[in-house]
Amino acid sequence: MQSQVEVKHGDQEVKHAQFSEFVSFTVAGQAFCLKITQIREIRRWSPVTILPHAPSDVLGVMNLRGAVIPIYDLSARFGLHQTEASERNVVIVVAVGGKPVGLLAESVSEIISINPDDIQDTPPVDSRYTMEYIQGIISHDETMVRIINLDAVISVPEQVMM
């Protein structure tokens, strides 16, 4: 909708091109978002197969149309409490380094259009996880939405494996 309005004003087209769409979702009660282009699909949670000896934030593996993909618990990854996954939760499938990876979130909220100029740097807080995994924050409908740094979340060791 917003983009249609923008197109009508020819002189604003340049500005419009800078807008990007983000999908916002909640993890442990907090609002997060990811660029829509990073997301492949969103699925309802279904029980996963446990990976032996896996760290606590790796829930296990899931069958995505014949591919075996790992599922991370975003909440545990962010140092928040561990999610008791249920049917109400969703798995956001993203591609990291060309490989699909599933991220467990509480629920998906909406698609929001963000002007990069509106992104604020993460203010320094005393939480290692926050600083590492959050790339910036924005204000949307009077709430704070955290933009996830995907590469940091799917941390280096896993990427090395790919």
Added chain:
Amino acid sequence: MSGSIQDTFFEECEELLEATDEGLTAIEGGNHDPEVVNAVFRAVHSIKGGAGAFGLDELVAFAHRFETVFDEVRANRLELEPKLIQLLLRSSDHLCDLVATARDGGETDEAHHNMLIAALDEYIPEEEEDLTFEPMGLGAPGGFAPAAIDIPAAPTEETYRIRFHPMKEMYGTGNEPFFLFQALKELGELEIKLDDTELPGFDAIDVAESYLAWDLVLTSTEPRDKIEAVFEFVEGLCELSIEGDGDAEADAAALEALNAAFGVAPSAEDGDAAPAPFDQPAPAPAADAGPAPAVDASADKAPAPKADTAKAEQRGGPKPTLRVELERVDRLINAVGELIINHSMLAQQIANLDVADMRDVETELEGFKNLARDIQEGVMSIRAQPVKPLFQRMARIVREASSATGKTCKLVTEGENTEVDKTVIERLSDPLTHILRNAVDHGIEKPEDRESAGKGKVGEIKLTASHRSGSVCIEIKDDGAGVNRPRVKQIAIDKGLIPENAELTDSEIDNLLFLPGFSTAKEVSNLSGRGVGMDVVKNAVTGLGGRINISSAPGKGSTFTIILPLTLAVMDGMVVSVADQTMVVPITSIVETMRGSDDMINNLGADGTLLSIRGNFVPVCDVAGALGLEKQDDQPPGVYLLVETETGQRSALAVDDIHDQRQVVIKSLDGVCGEIAGVAAATILGDGKIAMILDPESIIAASPSAAAFDTERRMNNAVAS
């Protein structure tokens, strides 16, 4: 664009190098048939030609020398004695290296390169050497002045009129008329006339087309086949006619014979074509072939594109093949894997339906299953390749190892046409290299030792591939000294790998070689001891789902046997449940399954549990515990899977229940997570869920009680005997 052409060149190089190697191996084996020599010569020449087109000077220079020596052999001016053959083999190895360097970058061993060049040069006569490609201006060949060469006493001087019209394909292969004329000039007095009548106007010119033709008059004492030999490499790529002095009649006959050969003229004319066409100056190579030589000879020399096909047919013809990108095949394999999974899902869904009579559906379902298997086998066979190229590379390894250790060994290969999955072949290269180097370094004795042991001076290593009941068997057998058991045992004790008083059977000692951290080399030679031992070999083989065994007879030699699964994509597994998780255990590792009862369980120490099976005690390995899974209840494990490891030790894997035995599609966990102890891969079950495929070996290794017990048992053995 040029990149892709270059890729094609390197692909062709692979084949040509293979052909070179094959030919040389045949020559080494005593087959000095001119056709074999020619095949090698042509292969090397083609590599040189292609390399020239890409400006790979080093490769060209070396290939040229190699080729020149072969030309000498071809002309019977050089005898194929063992020393020369060895040099040629090493040159072929080096040619491989040069091609690899040209393709992948990197450095070649310059000292080695120069040494080989010097060695090859020794075989090249002086005047031939001058023939090397001088960087002469590639000016219009038409401007080539007729050169008069003093020919000393030429009693049978002959004048040939040669009409040479290249097709555009000839230029595509990197051939250059200039060099042909240069070669002709060597044969006698040559007059060259350019025929440019076909040349269209500038606006109509197609740069890729060939418009020029040449009329050549050659006065020479050389026999006709010499002249034909000049055009050997453009055979089929040009229109060529060679008319000798006054042999127009014979020539006409030859033409007729040629037509007959290609089925242009009715076969009734064969009789007319009988006079041999090449009987003028000297008999053509095939003229002595029998009663009807005309057809054969002319077919062989026919300057028509059909000649290639005709030749291929004469040789029995290679089967037509298709070069397909590997990725496409793999996509197909994945899809077939999905099909099999899909089938089991469907079967499960149907089984869950509440239908009274399901016989019809089940019959159809069975048909579906069989079809899916057929397709799967068919697709897998696309990936299957003969082990021949791998074995050929191994011949080189043995050669290099022999010369590095000052031993003489030969590699005898058998079952080269056994087909194995491409990935298996690729991943077998390193372990085989290692085993063969070891065989030469440690197995085969020095020539003098061999003689005093009453064996032939030359050590023999036999590399065999065969299919054996659903798996592939690779055997490496040497006739060396065998495993030095007292020494192996001493080393194992010294390194603390076994207790000092351990009493081991011969085969147990042999298998010590596979223990990590074991290396028998007195000093680390750069040959076999690269800081890695046979355990790396073993890991590579088990990584492929295979097994490796060693057997040895002192003084007679050792045999390594590698058993590999035919495919890496599918395997038969037993579906079990462990701590509420469904898992799959490879059928191949299960010896026996049994339902457990309390009276079969015996405790040993605080944690050790033994299962009594018909009076034998076997350590129990709790799979759930080994995988770090928590059990939901305290129920004792219901089923034991008796498995046997490589070293022959048995262990009972405790699982909750057995559900099914079925074929499962192997899904690699690479890129999903790191290596997990106890898990080999994953698969997708009929309900769409993923199940871990267990690796019994590593589960047992991860289970402390089993490992402890193993040492205990050895100690017990020591006491008992």
